[in-house]
Amino acid sequence: MDDAAVLTEATAAAYVAAAAFRIGTPGRVGVELEYTVRDPAYPLDRPEIARLRAALAHLGDPLPGGGRISIEPGGQVELSSAVGATMQDCIDAAASDLALIRAALAADGLLLEGTGLDVSRAPRLVTEHPRYVALAAYHDRAGRKGREIMCNSASVQVCLDAGDDSDGWTGYRRRWRLADAIGPVLLASFANSPHRTRSGVRWVSQRQALRFGTDASRTRAPRHSADPRTAWTRYSLAARVAMIAEPESLPWLVPTGLTMRDWLRGHGPRPTTLGDLERHLGTLVPPIRPRGHLEFRMIDQQPGDGWIVPVAVVSALLDDPTAAETAAAATEHLRSPLRRHRDWLTSAREGLADRELAGAALACFTAAADALQRRGASAEVRRTVADFINNYVAHGRCPADDLRPQAPALLQS
Secondary structure (H helix, E strand, O other), X not given: OXXXXXXXXXXXXXXXXXXXXXXXXXXXXXXXXXXXXXXXXXXXXXXXXXXXXXXXXXXXXXXXXXXXXXXXOOOOEEEXXXXXXXXXXXXXXXXXXXXXXXXXXXXXXXXXXXOOEOOOOOOOOOXXXXXXHHHHHHHHOOOOHHHHHHHHEOEEEEEEXXXXXXXXXXXXHHHHHHHHHHHHHHHHHOOOEOEEOXXXXXXXXXXXXXXXXXXXXXXXXXXXXXXXXXHHHHHHHHOEOOOEOOOOOOXXXXXXXXXXXXXXXXXXXXXXXXXXXXXXXXXXOOOEEEXXXXXXXXXXXXXXXXXXXXXXXXXXXXXXXXXXXXXXXXXXXXXXXXXXXXXXXHHXXXXXXXXXXXXXXXXXXXXXXXXXXXXXXXXXXXXXXHHHHHHOHHHOOOHHHHOOOEOOOOOOO
């Protein structure tokens, strides 16, 4: 379908349903590693995009390991790995490419930070791309939280195949339900952006708290049903449109209260094209997003090479049938539709200090660790996961517990 093709509501719904869950045998793994960047000599300054590009230009595109570099709106550097045929392939390729990025930035006096949120610098766009300018303007109408997420946050995004059309653990329906069930456990376990509000409330993942504090039609987890495609289509068309592209010389439009369904029904400034729909789908940021594959977006960036742990754990829990069965049983009591958003908020606020989440996390991580050898994980990966379990999960802790919560004026309570 041509990007300029005009859509009806029916064709848009059919496209979203088909594109969200691409059918195939699962097993491939990808990861997107996002980092805030700092110059230790000028810690409160934000490196400009020209400096970042110049420091990284000689690395090539793609990188030797197949990954690609992008610069996010606040100057975060993101590595999108090559898709690995296995989890180990993904980790090996991403690790080699990340080492090159770190070395190139270090040569220019810059460091990648291993936290989920930069709390010391006011959020500022380093790009004039109309997409990001429009998205920032959309968020600014409701306060500063959206701009803080755009400019100051960093995450580990694990990407897995959606699954096949079977009814077993390789099927996309069960994989989608399992992903939603373990999502709050992953958020709580990997929380790494602590913050204390002015009223004294502590969050272990302020990054995700800020995300939930923006437009709920685009950030909350979708309601699940027996048919994931129907549920995701309903969610996507009901979500508000954040931007409408204009010709190159014009700023993009920033609508107010316009849902994609409204636009498809003729209430927008012009007919809706496939390109418009794809841009809209790219702005939806629930904790787990189906984009042909499954994107786990709730994981804060980790210190050092800690990003390896979520890649290994998430892929093991979804791609190993025995681990999937254990994880489903361990999170069954967390899956009531009446408590889903509460569980996400509890995970972001309390982490593994919540006893129910802590118990589910220990069962899930233990199952993942047992699965890693069956899935060909290296001794180093298995040791890294075991260390994380011993240092955090086994004691009801997460990486945020190693950091002192801060409440600077630039972050809202």
